[in-house]
Amino acid sequence: MIRNYLKIALRNLLKNKGFSFINVIGLSVGMASAILILLWIKHEIDYDQFHEKKDRIFEAWNKDTFSGELHCWNTTPKIFARTVERDFPEIEQATRVSWPRQYLFSIGEKRLTVQGNFVDSNFLNMFSFPLLKGDPDLVLKDMFNIVLTEKCAKNLFGNEEPMGKTIRINDKDNFTVTGILKDLPNNTRFKFDYILPWAYARKQGDDDESWGNNSTRNYVLLKPNASLASLEPKLRYIKRKYDKDEKTNEMFLYPISRWRLYSRFENGKEDGGLIDFVKMFAVIAAFILLIACINFMNLSTARSEKRAKEVGIRKVVGANKASLIGQFLGESILIAFLAGLVALLIVQLSLPAFGKLTDKILFIDYGNIYFWLLFIGFIIFTGVIAGSYPAFYLSAFKPVKVLKGTFLKSNRVVTPRKVLVVLQFTFAIILIICTTIVKEQIQHARNRDTGYDKENLVFHSLTGDLRKNFPLLKNELLASGVASAVVKTSSPITQGWSDSWGFEWEGKAVDDKTDFDRFCAEDDLGKTIGLQFVQGRDFNLKEFPTDSSGMILNESAVKAMGFKDPIGKIVKDGDKPYHVVGVIKDFILQSPFQPMKPMVIEGANGYFNIIHMKLNNRNATADNLKRAEAIFKKYNPQYPFEYKFVDEDYASKFKSEQRTGTLAALFSGLTIFISCLGLFGLAAYMAESRIKEIGVRKVLGASVTGITTLLSKDFVSLVVIAFVAASPVAWWFMHNWLQSYPYRVTIEWWIFAFAAILSILIALITVSYHAIRAATANPVKSLRTE
Incomplete structure (x- = not known):
């Protein structure tokens, strides 16, 4: 019987080639779309789920009230890790991971800028990033050890053995390669080409014991039988215990399983996140597949008259309804099987473009038996769904009406x-x-006014000798006509690297915890960036030497501080007093989809990481950049000229x-x-x-x-x-x-x-x-x- 049904199914497919082609194409496109979406969903769900100790790994978070709203964030004090290891027996170990650092690596004549992190020596014991070479207990024990990813090691040493080789960083210190990591998977939050011991960060002065400095990420590993429920009440007020000025802050631990999909908080409570998009695209995948199945139903029933007499004759000679349903479902599963093969081909051809579109590395593991079991199940499921209505519809025809031609x-x-x-x-x-x-x-x-002029604006990191040679660099850039204005700042004008609620001013309420973006700049900020001053002036150290302790506020900051006449007012950042010299219109520092925050811009007493240049619009951009590179090389010969256009960074x-x-x-x-x-x-x-x-x-x-x-x-x-x-x-x-x-x-x-x-x-x-x-x-x- 099955052989007979298969013959009939194949004859019908070959007899009605156009009908069969449309059915197969419709189902294959729907199946391919669903498979692509499911691959993306799996990739998102699998983020950081490959760590062997994932059930015991947590990230430390802060919770506090600002401007009447409860906020949660995952940057915490550097002292947190060592403190909780000592204070709480439930915690097996804790590790810190710094923000990415880009350093110049030198091996002989070869020089490359590479990005990585400082971590504690136990980092590779907590997280399962496989070491190809080296002992995870020893690779970061010494201050001058370094661990490289496989790709980074190849870029630096080619086919030579990297273990034991020396790398000079920033033309300052020598490090020995003690470990080679397998390249990091695409579905992890960690992105680095090297890791350095936290001890070296301490040597550079990048470590502190302030409970008010929330500037790193801390991760803890609970002991196998430890209870999170019993630990969290004890850990909640740890910051208040060690910081007597802290009255409202709370801390909590957030599990690794929720980092990627659920880490959006609203008024102190978890409020979804990427999981909303995962659910949305899961629904889209289901509906696209359903629509493809509906096509099959419509096309099958549209040709019902041509199959009706076959059904009528089969019933007359004794076929029951169940056997007819089985026959039609078998035909639909056969078509689904053909469509599934075409869908796999479409998916394989589309994966590179789809991966680029989603910014993911997606692939199908054809060697995995579970994939083939799921794929076969997917085909059968699709075939049954697509063929269910036609099967029941066609098998329900009455032989008398069919043979009389009165059933439609x-x-x-x-x-x-x-x-x-x-x-x-x-x-x-x-x-x-x-x-x-x-x-x-x-x-x-996109149409929102940024508050500054992005055209011909370029920024470059303040690397190597650029710090001490900045005055000479600036003068030559201006004198040569390459740039019309140059300014040194704490961060790119498109990125906020610092914020604080610790500013003090006359009239500030005791419980005021307004959060301000903190920015630092020297002379010519307004001219270079194109900021709009509504009161006062820009920094000018030549005419006003005291501008080193000057401050510029944006309009939102003036409103938040309650200043009616802000010029000359004193605002303290910790123990540093600043006097207000100007007020600018609000500009977009971070997200163009969010309201502009209160912002303070501190003068030359601040800290600096970036150089902004306004390229001369009278010259060709390529010519400006070529001449700028020569000037940068003159004052910073060991480092490459690596620049970014502000408009491109803003577009990202x-x-x-x-x-x-x-x-x-x-x-x-x-x-x-x-x-x-x-x-x-x-x-x-x-x-x-x-x-x-x-x-x-x-x-x-x-x-x-x-x-x-x-x-x-x-x-x-x-x-x-x-x-x-x-x-x-x-x-x-x-x-x-x-x-x-x-x-x-x-x-x-x-x-x-x-x-x-x-x-x-x-x-x-x-x-x-x-x-x-x-x-x-x-x-x-x-x-x-x-």
Whole structure:
């Protein structure tokens, strides 16, 4: 029997090549889309889940109230790790990981800038980053040990044995390579090419014991039988215990399983995060696969008349309903199997581009038996879902009605096929609306006034001899005409590297914990960056030597401090008093989607890491950069000239939202494509079932336009119904999504009008082929079938 069913299935596939091709393509595109999304979801869920001790690893977090709201953040004091190891027996060990540091590595004549971290010596015992060479207990024991990743070691030493070799860092200290790490996986929060012992950070003065300096990340490993529930109440007030000035801060431990997906907090409580996008794309994957299955259903039932007599004869000769259902499900599983093979090919061809789009390294492990078991299960599941309705629909035909030719009822107002098409286009229209709103939100933020001039603005790290040679460098850049203005700052103008709620000023409330962005700059800040002063002036050490302790406030800071006349006011940063010399308009330092924070800009007494240059717009940019490189090399010969354009760095702030919008647009397009196949199938069914009616109408004088309109209006009405169903769902979803952006676009009526017109046009274009073909057919041929 199975052999007979297989023969019939193959004959049907080969006999109806066009029908089979559409079915296979529709299912394969849907299956490929679902597989790609599931690969991305798996990659996100697996973030940092490869560590052997993951169930016992936690990150230390702070919790405190600022401006009436409870905030949580994961930078903590450097002293935390050693303190909790000593104070709490439940903790087996703790380690610190610094912010990334970029250093110049020298091996003979070879010089490379490499990025890595300071870590405690127990880091590789806590986290499972495999060492290819070296002992994890010993590789970071000495202050001048260094561990490299495999890729970094190859870049530095080529094919030579790196173990035991010497690397000179920043032309200052020599380090011995004591370990080689396997290259880090793509799905970990840690990104480094080397790790150095924390002892060296201490030697450089980068360590401190201040409980008020939240400047690093601390991780703890609980003992195997330790209870987090019993530990957290004791750990909660540790900062208050050691910092007598701290009255409201709390600390807690956050598990590794939630770092990636759930680390967004709202008013002190976990409020989702990336998990929202994971869930959203999981729903998209399910719906795309469902839409592909719906296509199969529509195309199968559209050809029901040609299979009806086969069903009737089988029933007359004794076939029962269960055997017919099995036959049709078997056919759908066969088609799903063929579609699955095509889908795998599509996925394999698409993975590089999809990985680049999502900024992930995605792959399929074909050597894993579990993959093939899941894939076979996926094919069977898809085949059963796709074939379920046709199987039950076709097997339910009554032999008497079938053989008399009276079983079709195409004139019903509501049919399962129409419901399925409405469902398809409902989801497609939801995606069209959502994609449009995402694009509008991105453009809305792009159009926001940054508060400074990004054009021809370049920044470069203050490396090596640039610190001591900065005055000479600045003078030559200006004198040569390469730059029209140069300024030294604490961070790039696009990034906030420091903030504090510890500023003091006259009239400050005792419980005021307003958080300020902290920035530092020397002379010509306004001229170089293009800031807009509303009161006072820029720093000018030549005319006003006391500007070394000067301060510039933004308008939000003036408001937060309650100053009516801010110029000359004293603001203290710890034990350093600063006097206000100017007030600038707010500018975007960090996210263009968030409101601008209060900000203080400290003068020459601050700290500096970056040089900003306003390139001379009278010269070609390439010429400016070439001449600037020669000047930088003159005053900093050991370091490469590595610059970034501010406008490019600012544009990177939109990457996450752009990625979401692009993915939504991609899957929206695929959903529309698959839905159009469904409409195509329904149009074929309609034309086939009404062929005699069309013939009679033509004989009685109906025009081609009239018949085409008659056939098309049914499809337009289905799309209109889908639009009515989709609009409130899309509005609700995007309204909630936009709430996470304080600076956001409003949802305009034209977005819904655009989605409605676009979907109707797509539907008309899709069904026009069958509508026009039926309207232009020779009525003699259609009526001859009587």
